[in-house]
Amino acid sequence: MxxxxxxxxxxxxxxxxxxxxxxxxxxxxxxxxxxxxGAGILALGAYGFVATLQPDAHFGRILAAYGGVFVAGSLAWGMVVDGFRPDRFDYLGAAVCLLGVGLIMYAPR
Structure with a gap:
């Protein structure tokens, strides 16, 4: 959960x-x-708050892992909102980043 x-x-x-x-x-x-x-600034402030709600207590770990989510999410946003068409290296890079997220956040310690 x-x-x-x-x-x-x-x-x-x-x-x-x-x-x-x-x-x-x-x-x-x-x-x-x-x-x-102004709406963008408010949304960026909300991002800072949402990050504090992560169950892990380590700021550095959360922000490092979020970097991978940001990479994949930015490509997805571009596809949906701006009509961006990623190439195979974009997809591969996003997959590597998400693998890193999984390792950083959810590997057994």
């Missing part, structure tokens, strides 16, 4: 961070304005 909770929190954190960064990008680069930027 702890692993399921942890995975759900990683997914929620990814949605908040990647979505927040995308909103800021839209506000600045696509000139959509301060409302988009």
């Amino acid at each position: 702890l692993v399921l909770r942890s995975v759900a929190l990683f997914l929620l954190a990814a949605l908040a961070e990647i979505g927040g960064a995308w909103l800021v990008w839209q506000g600045v680069r696509e000139q959509r304005g301060l409302v988009w930027i």
Whole structure:
């Protein structure tokens, strides 16, 4: 049950961070304005809070593992939201990152 909770929190954190960064990008680069930027800043703040809810007590471990989730999640976001088409090396890199997440967070200690 702890692993399921942890995975759900990683997914929620990814949605908040990647979505927040995308909103800021839209506000600045696509000139959509301060409302988009403000929403992005709020989402990025939510990401910081969600990360604290992970069951593991080690900040460094959680953030290191989240890096792998961020890589895979960013590619997925790009596919769904921006029409990005990853190549085989993008997929392979994301798989390696997610394997690293599994090792860092869920390997028996």
